[in-house]
Amino acid sequence: SYVLTQAPSVSVAPGQTARITCGGNNIGSKSVHWYQQRPGQAPVPVVYENSDRASGIPERFSGSNSGTTATLTIRRVEAGDEADYYCQVWDSSSGYVFGTGTMVTV
């Protein structure tokens, strides 16, 4: 089965830049999506197809994907960005697969 690996946690000071990585075999050839999930809430789409921002998401959020790593970057981090972030791809054998998730602490 296809596995997506994320760092369990990232800590960042307000105003700084957070980089959340998602590793997978040849992930650069896949379309990667990112979701934000606050405690007790449903996931909210943030970035789709590697680098397109979802509706209502500020320009501070951006995505990239190359080789074996996809990255979600949050610039000028705010307290409201504190949440869990999940990457997701489609794999022909495994179906749609989620990463292990990264907790962002501000």
Place this chain on the structure above:
Amino acid sequence: QVQLQESGPGLVKPSQTLSLACNVSGGSVRSGGYYWGWIRQPPGKGLESIGYTYYGGNPFYNPSLKSRTSISFDTSKNQVSLSLTSVTAADTAVYFCARGPTNLGFYFDDWGQGALVTVSS
């Protein structure tokens, strides 16, 4: 704007069948161009895909759950249904339904609020 709402029993006994419905408002499940998926999240853990379907097509299930899972439409109620048989405590989770456009590679842009299902005797 479509809205999704999961409904069903919050408590299921071990070995029984978990049944949930995703009630859809603001859109029709018979509309083409969308995947309808189920995702679950055990307490304190990450997201796990269960499977998906689309109108007029065959459902696809997570290989690890395939033997116990069924996803189908109830067009008379405008619902997408999930059935998971022979449940154990490991199936305790918040279950989400979600919808995504078929032209965007299984990206889910609309989610229900989730329903907690506990498996316990």
